[in-house]
Amino acid sequence: MASENVFVEHCKGINGLDKVILREIRGYSAEVYLFGGQVTSWKNEHREELLFLSSKAIFQPPKAIRGGIPICFPQFGNMDSLEQHGFARNRLWSVDPDPPPCSSHASSRAFIDLILRHSEDGLKIWPHRFEFRLRVALSPAGDLMLTSRIRNTNTDGKSFTFTFAYHTYFSVSDISEVRVEGLETLDYLDNLQNRKRFTEQGDAITFESEVDKIYLSTPTKIAILDHERKRTFELRKDGLPDAVVWNPWDKKAKAMVDFGDEDYKHMLCVEAACVEKPITLKPSEEWKGRQEILAVPSSYCSGHLYPRRVPFTG
Ligand code: TA6
Numbered sequence: 001m002a003s004e005n006v007f008v009e010h011c012k013g014i015n016g017l018d019k020v021i022l023r024e025i026r027g028y029s030a031e032v033y034l035f036g037g038q039v040t041s042w043k044n045e046h047r048e049e050l051l052f053l054s055s056k057a058i059f060q061p062p063k064a065i066r067g068g069i070p071i072c073f074p075q076f077g078n079m080d081s082l083e084q085h086g087f088a089r090n091r092l093w094s095v096d097p098d099p100p101p102c103s104s105h106a107s108s109r110a111f112i113d114l115i116l117r118h119s120e121d122g123l124k125i126w127p128h129r130f131e132f133r134l135r136v137a138l139s140p141a142g143d144l145m146l147t148s149r150i151r152n153t154n155t156d157g158k159s160f161t162f163t164f165a166y167h168t169y170f171s172v173s174d175i176s177e178v179r180v181e182g183l184e185t186l187d188y189l190d191n192l193q194n195r196k197r198f199t200e201q202g203d204a205i206t207f208e209s210e211v212d213k214i215y216l217s218t219p220t221k222i223a224i225l226d227h228e229r230k231r232t233f234e235l236r237k238d239g240l241p242d243a244v245v246w247n248p249w250d251k252k253a254k255a256m257v258d259f260g261d262e263d264y265k266h267m268l269c270v271e272a273a274c275v276e277k278p279i280t281l282k283p284s285e286e287w288k289g290r291q292e293i294l295a296v297p298s299s300y301c302s303g304h305l306y307p308r309r310v311p312f313t314g
Contacts, residue, residue, distance in 0.1 A: 007110040010095075013040075014059040020095075020136075022110040028142030030110075035061050037093040037114045037134050040068035042144045042293075050233070050295050052169040052267035055260040062090040066258040067169045067267075069146065071134070074126060074162035076244075076275045077191070082126060085167065091116055093134070102135050102147060111137035118153075128160040129153040145292045152281040161280040165244060165273035166291045168235070173228035175247060175265050180205040182222035183243065189214040189276070191246075207268070210249035216276050218243045224270055225298065232298035237272035239289040244271040 006023060013019035018034040027045035032038065040057075042050045053067030064070055064085070073088040075081075083090075099113035116132040123129070133149045152160055172178050181204045189195040191212035200215070204225075222243055224233040237243075246269040248256065253264040272291040279287050 008112060017059055017061075020112045022112060022136065022138045024110050024138045024140055024142060026140070026142065028110075028138055030136065030138050030144055032112055032114070032136050033059075033065065034093050034095070034114065035059075036065055036070060036089040036091070037116060037132075038065055038068055038070055038089060039136060039144070039146070040065060044142055044295055049171055052171040052263070054258055054263055056258045056263075058258045061092065063258070064089045066256070069169070070167040071148070072163070072165040072167050072271075072273070073132065073148075073150070074128075074130075074160070074164075076163040076165045076273055079195070080163075085165075086162075087122065087125065088116060088132065089167075091119075091122075096133055099133060099135065100149075102137075108137040108139050108145070111135055128158070129155065130160070141294075143292055143294045145290070147288065147290045149286055149288050150281070151286040152283050154283045157283055159280050159282045161278045163273070163275050163278050164240070164289055165271045165275070166240070166289075167244075167269060167271050168291070168293065170224055170233055170268050170270060172224070172226045172266060172268050175207045175268060177227045178207060178268055179225045179227070180222065180245060180268075180270065181225065182219050183215045183245070186218055187216045189216070205245065207247055210247065210252060212246050213244065214273070214275050215243045215245065217241050222270060224268065230297055232296050233270075234294045234296065235270055235272060236292045236294075237290065239287065240272040240274050240291065241277070242273040242275045244269065244273050244275070246271070 009021040020032045022030045029043045031041040051068050057066040070089040072085040075086040078084045093114040093116045096113035096115040114134045118129045131151045131153055135147045137145045184202050186200050220237055222235045249264050253259050254261050
């Protein structure tokens, strides 16, 4: 076992791609591929997988891996000049040899620091120098925390602007039994109607067809209730005002080569994001965006958003 210690193991994954396995004493684990800086697995103490990874996911760079937590940077979606969702998910990251201290993960022993920088080829596509530091950590309670710190290292005095998302694929038992709480009555941009703006109705969100919505200025906490599994995912976010909700449903599922025809029944993307108001950084300025996800056993009770857990430390 090519391990550094019981909490962090460096090894080879699918197609020999480098990956890191994080483990916590009580049996939680997470897997991160250096390709894309992408989490592809998060398991609880019962070894149950909590994230969705497509049955047809392709592990062949530069193709993005379908599932887990792809990182959309420096562009969310396809509304600007770069490829869909930017290039961070299609690049090879490296282990950060000299990570700055990260206060918010003080209690965690199972963590890895990755780094992505501009490349000479990359400058031809996006003419900016940057450092993107990503810490992926498992808390002793099994919460999965991702902290991104992006710094503008341009030497020509130029600022740069970007949008961002943690494109998290949650594993669910049956999409038609899932409810999302925390986005009621909010405005959203509908990606299926050319980003036209609407206001969400007052109840928790349920699913019976394709959905692709960008909710604006959401609360910092959103809950995904999987009634059948009696499980609630809590998504807590910081520095990421928006949230994207996506399920391709049947037709789009069939159209995606790296997605099983029935896979849409067992996944839901709820993505902590910054889309509506892009972030601009001057040289040497740094932005921080953080998400923490928890999976808690929950007895379904509408309107009660946070079952039995401690408040978010932020
Ligand atoms: O986050 C939702 C979304 O932007 C959808 O529009 C859909 O395209 C999805 O991302 C998947 O994008 P991908 O480029 O990974 O196929």
